Amino acid sequence: MTQRAETLGVAVIGTGKMGADHVRRIQEVTSGARVTAVVDVDAERAKMVAARVDGCTAYTDPAAAMAAADVHAVLVASPGPAHEAALLTAFEHDLPVLCEKPLTPDAASALRILEAERKLGHRRVQVGFMRRYDAEYMKLKSLLETGQLGRPLMLHNRHRNVASAPGWTSEMLINDSVTHEMDVTRWLLGHEITAVTVLTPTPSDNAPDGIRDPQFVIFETDGGAIVDVEIYVNCGFGYQVQAEAVCERGTARIGDGHAMVTHAAGRWGGIIAQDFVERFADAYDREVQAWVDATRRGEVTGPSVWDGYAVAAVCEAGVRALEEGVRVEVELVERPALYQ
Amino acid sequence: MTQRAETLGVAVIGTGKMGADHVRRIQEVTSGARVTAVVDVDAERAKMVAARVDGCTAYTDPAAAMAAADVHAVLVASPGPAHEAALLTAFEHDLPVLCEKPLTPDAASALRILEAERKLGHRRVQVGFMRRYDAEYMKLKSLLETGQLGRPLMLHNRHRNVASAPGWTSEMLINDSVTHEMDVTRWLLGHEITAVTVLTPTPSDNAPDGIRDPQFVIFETDGGAIVDVEIYVNCGFGYQVQAEAVCERGTARIGDGHAMVTHAAGRWGGIIAQDFVERFADAYDREVQAWVDATRRGEVTGPSVWDGYAVAAVCEAGVRALEEGVRVEVELVERPALYQ
Amino acid sequence: MTQRAETLGVAVIGTGKMGADHVRRIQEVTSGARVTAVVDVDAERAKMVAARVDGCTAYTDPAAAMAAADVHAVLVASPGPAHEAALLTAFEHDLPVLCEKPLTPDAASALRILEAERKLGHRRVQVGFMRRYDAEYMKLKSLLETGQLGRPLMLHNRHRNVASAPGWTSEMLINDSVTHEMDVTRWLLGHEITAVTVLTPTPSDNAPDGIRDPQFVIFETDGGAIVDVEIYVNCGFGYQVQAEAVCERGTARIGDGHAMVTHAAGRWGGIIAQDFVERFADAYDREVQAWVDATRRGEVTGPSVWDGYAVAAVCEAGVRALEEGVRVEVELVERPALYQ
Amino acid sequence: MTQRAETLGVAVIGTGKMGADHVRRIQEVTSGARVTAVVDVDAERAKMVAARVDGCTAYTDPAAAMAAADVHAVLVASPGPAHEAALLTAFEHDLPVLCEKPLTPDAASALRILEAERKLGHRRVQVGFMRRYDAEYMKLKSLLETGQLGRPLMLHNRHRNVASAPGWTSEMLINDSVTHEMDVTRWLLGHEITAVTVLTPTPSDNAPDGIRDPQFVIFETDGGAIVDVEIYVNCGFGYQVQAEAVCERGTARIGDGHAMVTHAAGRWGGIIAQDFVERFADAYDREVQAWVDATRRGEVTGPSVWDGYAVAAVCEAGVRALEEGVRVEVELVERPALYQ
Structure with a gap:
């Protein structure tokens, strides 16, 4: 047990079934984090989800959310084809990411992410292989x-x-x-x-x-x-x-x-x-908690972009x-x- | 999922094996709560535990802790003979309590707690029957x-x-x-x-x-x-x-x-x-989370003083x-x- | 593996559900034995069962069956109250017996069997505790x-x-x-x-x-x-x-x-x-085979009259x-x- | 339950580990059969096994055993390469056979057995697939x-x-x-x-x-x-x-x-x-009993030469x-x- 830094502000990108469940998980089950931003191309859905969470802002543009001061980390739960853009934006802000599987829809795009993270020079992404x-x-x-x-x-x-x-x-x-x-x-x-x-x-x-x-x-x-x-x-x-x-x-x-x-x-x-x-409810809970804990310690653990590729x-x-x-x-x- | 009130400040009374584990649990596993006070007759031990938690004060007197502004709820993990006094003090401050088993060491003292809570007019105590x-x-x-x-x-x-x-x-x-x-x-x-x-x-x-x-x-x-x-x-x-x-x-x-x-x-x-x-690690986690959640909703659930008696x-x-x-x-x- | 004596001729006393099943067992499953006599107070039922077995005679009187030259051993499957008489008759002919449980209906009658076997000076009875x-x-x-x-x-x-x-x-x-x-x-x-x-x-x-x-x-x-x-x-x-x-x-x-x-x-x-x-089908098969094998070796094994008492x-x-x-x-x- | 014909006399060919175990099985566990002949190219071993069984003759030549009046059926437990000759001899005497697996060592020889049994016009062989x-x-x-x-x-x-x-x-x-x-x-x-x-x-x-x-x-x-x-x-x-x-x-x-x-x-x-x-002890017991029972009823059941082929x-x-x-x-x- 070590002293903890302040609560982690998380932007959840994608508010479909999986994303909404992660919002609930972070708010109700996870220690040391809260949802400060939700992003969805469907503005109404983003607003509806944000309205249920104290101090949470709704966005339609991932980049805008990632630029916000109260966003310290990103959970990508949008459809697979949207992952590449979201990950590259996160790299620009040097934000830690938990990216739901698949990393990206094919090996070629996964390879581009691999290359981008390699250029960044340090690991930023944990891929959501929750087993x-x-x-x-x-x-x-x-x-x-x-x-x-x-x-x-x-x-x-x-x-x-x-x-x-x-x-x-x-x-x-x-x-x-x-x-x-x-x-x-x-x-x-x-x-x-x-x-x-x-x-x-x-x-x-x-x-x-x-x-x-x-x-x-x-x-x-x-x-x-x-x-x-x-x-x-x-x-x-x-x-x-x-x-x-x-x-x-x-x-x-x-x-x-x-x-x-x-x-x-x-x-x-x-x-x-x-x-x-x-x-696998417990596995999801443990995965997100592990990601929050590592992120607050300034570390990246778990499945890597290489694993996703x-x-x-x-x-x-x-x-x-x-x-x-x-x-x-x-x-x-x-x-x-x-x-x- | 409903919007949550502010984070619950918990005083943990007793910092032996069980108490220290509850401090860890609230800080690292539980959503929506943090330990703002620890109490132990052993001042050194209390200080040592408090030092590991951001914003946590060490006390030797339970009443002093319960009077603090950042204490909203009490977790009693001291030895059984100390429970009666701690519970009665909590009743004075009308604070919600999670009291480790046994409620008190015998039926007569349990009956006194029962009577005190009955006079208070509403349930304040959840007894730690974690099974x-x-x-x-x-x-x-x-x-x-x-x-x-x-x-x-x-x-x-x-x-x-x-x-x-x-x-x-x-x-x-x-x-x-x-x-x-x-x-x-x-x-x-x-x-x-x-x-x-x-x-x-x-x-x-x-x-x-x-x-x-x-x-x-x-x-x-x-x-x-x-x-x-x-x-x-x-x-x-x-x-x-x-x-x-x-x-x-x-x-x-x-x-x-x-x-x-x-x-x-x-x-x-x-x-x-x-x-x-x-x-029973998961049961303890679930028990404390349930207590925190109910307390934040203004409710008292779980095993009652009657169960303890x-x-x-x-x-x-x-x-x-x-x-x-x-x-x-x-x-x-x-x-x-x-x-x- | 030792050389075996001739096939054991068994009289089955009682041709109800249990007795009839033992007849089938000895004829079709058990090695080294065959049913040479069946006994039932219901003469028709005894005849019907005997007719299905080559070289098997039907009797209504246990004593007559036990006196027959082709009867070397007795399996008692009649109702409990009839056991005492059957066992005493078997003792008269010094025949080995497999007696279905209960040995007899009460402790007093069991004690009489105990006394009779003790007088005989050697064990003759195996009680049918097949577990x-x-x-x-x-x-x-x-x-x-x-x-x-x-x-x-x-x-x-x-x-x-x-x-x-x-x-x-x-x-x-x-x-x-x-x-x-x-x-x-x-x-x-x-x-x-x-x-x-x-x-x-x-x-x-x-x-x-x-x-x-x-x-x-x-x-x-x-x-x-x-x-x-x-x-x-x-x-x-x-x-x-x-x-x-x-x-x-x-x-x-x-x-x-x-x-x-x-x-x-x-x-x-x-x-x-x-x-x-x-x-327990296999247990019954094994019990009867063990009794036949021991009997052919001239031994008495298994649960004793003391166990029955x-x-x-x-x-x-x-x-x-x-x-x-x-x-x-x-x-x-x-x-x-x-x-x- | 039907009336049974006389006890089946079995010749066991091969007295290695498997053959000796089948001799024990037929003598001690199987109902309705006994071993009347054992055959082994090792005359000493054949005699030693035969000596332990009442009324059992030792042979070195399978054909001689199969010609004996007290042999009604054959259990082939010799090494695989010897199976073909033994099976063809059994066909000459039209004797029912339980043949340990493999039927023969290869598909070509299995096909010859298939052809021979087909010419015989009725099934004689049960192959020892005891599962x-x-x-x-x-x-x-x-x-x-x-x-x-x-x-x-x-x-x-x-x-x-x-x-x-x-x-x-x-x-x-x-x-x-x-x-x-x-x-x-x-x-x-x-x-x-x-x-x-x-x-x-x-x-x-x-x-x-x-x-x-x-x-x-x-x-x-x-x-x-x-x-x-x-x-x-x-x-x-x-x-x-x-x-x-x-x-x-x-x-x-x-x-x-x-x-x-x-x-x-x-x-x-x-x-x-x-x-x-x-x-698989019980499976072997059940297999041999099933073969003896079918044989005494004049039937051939179980895995066929086609299965072996x-x-x-x-x-x-x-x-x-x-x-x-x-x-x-x-x-x-x-x-x-x-x-x-």
């Missing part, structure tokens, strides 16, 4: 780091959603869902992903017409591990995220979620979470692997010293 | 309230600690440990406890000389339920709190704590928490049941309208 | 015998049935159901039960009028252990038998029955067995404890040398 | 057959051994271990396997020099399912066989093996079986996939009417 803040993933990571089970050889992942939103495409299973496993793989194993293969069974009758759901995605890594991901976004029965690391001398599995066990009507068992909010590159390989039905190698630029 | 804020207990409570399993008939509880602190007595298993199950029984079932029986097996070799550990404690309730508690404070292997409600049409069990499952060295399974901090009365019956080896009935005064 | 042959109970017993968890201090038991048969009384919960836990307690712990207390919550709405169901039964043992049994014979949702031994340095639990885990419709979990046949004595104490609402001590005769 | 007789696999099969979870889309398998025997090669992981998952896949899903891919992470330090262990094997099926198998034969910590079927509306998992749960020394959990004998063909594709690092398609002859 790294989930208590179970953190336990798994800690266990792997002790080395007591030996080297990780395989990582089996399950990722299931009740139903996909309208308008989902087969590619979005890779770009919006499996991105989490891409980050988790890199973070848990400390490896880069070098190749992707995507296999698709006959689609489930639950899948909307034309959507290849579920998919079975396989990563190879530069540390010699094999990683598989079952992604099934229309499973109908619940939201489940499970991971099992198979190491030389043992395995470790998370995500069973067995809090309360009931016995009734001829069955034992429990309830399955129905969405990511329920499953690497995942974008794996996504592009994954989508090609899905479309062409072949194994696709991942190509990455050399890792800059800033991210070593 | 009510544990996510699993909350799920169990919600399930029971739906009525889908029918009426609860029995409640089986397990409560195990690695080792008792030096100086523990057989009575402290009832007064310091089983108090939690007394509160949980009353809260989960909505019943008052009417009789207590305590059975003791041959003590474990782990138990310090002369301590009857484990004990098997049985409650009868005015709702016709039978409740059993295994309390074993020197089990050596971990800290475990489990509860199984047996209802007419099913059962529900919490506390298995099966987050990460490993397979290694011929065994599957996981780690058992080693203390209550690990097991009722548990004190059950404790007295429990200790007699242990000492005399017989079933002892619990006697309660009539419940005042304030606590209906 | 001793259940794989999970056997594992628990083995673990306790290693001593690695230390001395057992408590044993928590759950015993639930879907529904009681027509005509059940409150006493039958003790005499027909809890008898299993009486035997299991004595066998697992190696203690005799010295006192019984029975507590009854407000009966479940599932219980037939006038039946006190569930009950909470507490044993004290001469080894200083406390044992509790939840017996709930109209729980509606399944058949469950669970036991948790709490030892000085750890606990061990059996009976969760988690073979196949499904995830569907918002729930994870599995199926609960609906009756004892499903739960001791359980009958505990039952009588239990029924008094239920009726009078008090703790009742168990009185046993001195244990004869034959059963040491 | 079909495991209680948990049987439950999973039953559940899938109800269709209540919808169509199976994926099947995730784990297959782990403590250590490989001396002399194991990378190919044997496919040919000796994954064969079980090949059969299970075909049986559970009712699909044929159409392609195999094998991925290998950097070998575990546990793996003997030059052995690629673990491997990750992927099947595609003619029913549009994707099946993955983790095979890890030097995991060091236990023997584990798990399967998870992912269907359209839910999943089902077997193999967790959670019979007894202990809490001790800071950990909860249980013991992992150390070999297949422990894990199909698995051999998948093995050949799997070994090529491993060696060449590519996806290999499986080629099967047309399925004869006898096996429809």
Whole structure:
């Protein structure tokens, strides 16, 4: 426990479902921060959200918000295509940023952000891969780091959603869902992903017409591990995220979620979470608190722009692997010293 | 989400292990509050804790702290015998209080607090029965309230600690440990406890000389339920709190704590928490946040002085049941309208 | 593996549900035995069962069956009140017997059998406490015998049935159901039960009028252990038998029955067995095979007449404890040398 | 229950570890059969085994044993290369056979057996894929057959051994271990396997020099399912066989093996079986009993020569996939009417 500086004033860019939830989180759950600005191209929505928060100003222009004296840090929760501009503006003001995933929509734009931050000369951005803040993933990571089970050889992942939103495409299973496993793989194993293969069974009758759901995605890594991901976004029965690391001398599995066990009507068992909010609420809270705490200490921690870029590159390989039905190698630029 | 009033200034009375942890919690985890005063009869310790917090004053006299302009609420974490005086002083200043358990050391003093708050005419005290804020207990409570399993008939509880602190007595298993199950029984079932029986097996070799550990404690309730508690404070292997409600049409069990499952060295399974901090950290966080939120809304929620008094009365019956080896009935005064 | 003598000819006395199932078991599942005689006061039923088995004769008189040259051993599955006569006849022919529980309906008659076998000078009877042959109970017993968890201090038991048969009384919960836990307690712990207390919550709405169901039964043992049994014979949702031994340095639990885990419709979990046949089929098979094997080796193993008598004595104490609402001590005769 | 014919006389061919265990099984566990002949090229070993069984003759020549009057059925437990000759001899005597896996060492020889049985005009052979007789696999099969979870889309398998025997090669992981998952896949899903891919992470330090262990094997099926198998034969910590079927509306998992749960020394959990004998003892018992029962009824049930042939063909594709690092398609002859 060290003495703290003054309360952190945060500008939240984007007031959709995710942004509004972050406003609530910072105001009601997070220690040491408050929302001093909200930004949305929809001026009415920005005003409505700002009106609920004492001392919060509504903006339509991110640059204007970032220039305000009571804004010390920026949380980017706008749609992916708007991230690049917002990040570059933040760099101009040298403001710390928590940027929701994806960093940007593709590897080329991610690379531009990487270059811009490199020129700035110090890290400013934490990317919102919030699974790294989930208590179970953190336990798994800690266990792997002790080395007591030996080297990780395989990582089996399950990722299931009740139903996909309208308008989902087969590619979005890779770009919006499996991105989490891409980050988790890199973070848990400390490896880069070098190749992707995507296999698709006959689609489930639950899948909307034309959507290849579920998919079975396989990563190879530069540390010699094999990683598989079952992604099934229309499973109908619940939201489940499970991971099992198979190491030389043992395995470790998370995500069973067995809090309360009931016995009734001829069955034992429990309830399955129905969405990511329920499953990962604590992880979001911990992520934002960690970002606020680090920012107030003058530090940048958490997933970096390099992580955001690497995942974008794996996504592009994954989508090609899905479309062409072949194994696709991942190509990455050399890792800059800033991210070593 | 509603607009919030200014940050709550909290005086923390008592800066021992529990008090110091609450100071850390309010400063680093809790939204909307900060510690403006710490009080300890040990002036040096108070100063040391205050020095780590921006804008926090050290006191040795609780009354002086409560009179300060930047103190809006009080968290009592001093030893049990000091609670009565602190609570009465808080009533004089009409300050909201979060009082760590026990409310006071016995039923007679608890009754005096009850009377004082009743005269005040409104509730000011939330008693620190923090299990009510544990996510699993909350799920169990919600399930029971739906009525889908029918009426609860029995409640089986397990409560195990690695080792008792030096100086523990057989009575402290009832007064310091089983108090939690007394509160949980009353809260989960909505019943008052009417009789207590305590059975003791041959003590474990782990138990310090002369301590009857484990004990098997049985409650009868005015709702016709039978409740059993295994309390074993020197089990050596971990800290475990489990509860199984047996209802007419099913059962529900919490506390298995099966987050990460490993397979290694011929065994599957996981780690058992080693203390209550690990097991109930989230519950403490949630409890203090709930108290801060309610206080800022001008409300008093959570366990009441009546709950503190009722548990004190059950404790007295429990200790007699242990000492005399017989079933002892619990006697309660009539419940005042304030606590209906 | 040793060379085996000729196939054992078994007379099955009683061809009700249990007897008929044993006939099937010996013919189809058991190695080294066949049914050469069936006995029933209902001549038609005996003939019908015999007709399905090659070389099997139907009798109405147990003595006639036991005198037949092709009868080498007797399995008694007639109603409890008929056991005493059957056992005494078997003693006259010095035939080995597997006698279904209860040995006899009360302690006095059990004592007469004890005396008769003692006069015979060697054990002839194995009592049908088949839980001793259940794989999970056997594992628990083995673990306790290693001593690695230390001395057992408590044993928590759950015993639930879907529904009681027509005509059940409150006493039958003790005499027909809890008898299993009486035997299991004595066998697992190696203690005799010295006192019984029975507590009854407000009966479940599932219980037939006038039946006190569930009950909470507490044993004290001469080894200083406390044992509790939840017996709930109209729980509606399944058949469950669970036991948790709490030892000085750890606990061990059996009976969760988690073979196949499904995830569907918002729930994870599995199926609960609906009756004892499903739960204990393997135990019955193993029990009869063990009896056949021992008999062919000229030995008598398994639960003895002393075990049958001791359980009958505990039952009588239990029924008094239920009726009078008090703790009742168990009185046993001195244990004869034959059963040491 | 139907009346049974006389006891089945069985010739056991091969008296190694597996054969000797089957002799013990038939003599001590199986109802309705006895071993009347044992055959081994090692005459001493055959005599030694025969000497322990009443009425059992030792042979060195399978044909001589099969010609004996007291031999009604044959259990082939000799090494794989000897199977073809033994099976053809059994066909000459038109004897029912239980043939341990593999049916024969390769697809070409399996095809010759297929052709020979087809000429015989009726099925005589049950292949020893004993997982079909495991209680948990049987439950999973039953559940899938109800269709209540919808169509199976994926099947995730784990297959782990403590250590490989001396002399194991990378190919044997496919040919000796994954064969079980090949059969299970075909049986559970009712699909044929159409392609195999094998991925290998950097070998575990546990793996003997030059052995690629673990491997990750992927099947595609003619029913549009994707099946993955983790095979890890030097995991060091236990023997584990798990399967998870992912269907359209839910999943089902077997193999967790959670019979007894202990809490001790800071950990909860249980013991992992150390070999297949422990894990599948009941399956072997059930398999042999099912074969004896069917044979006495004059029927042939269980895995057929077609199943043995199909698995051999998948093995050949799997070994090529491993060696060449590519996806290999499986080629099967047309399925004869006898096996429809």
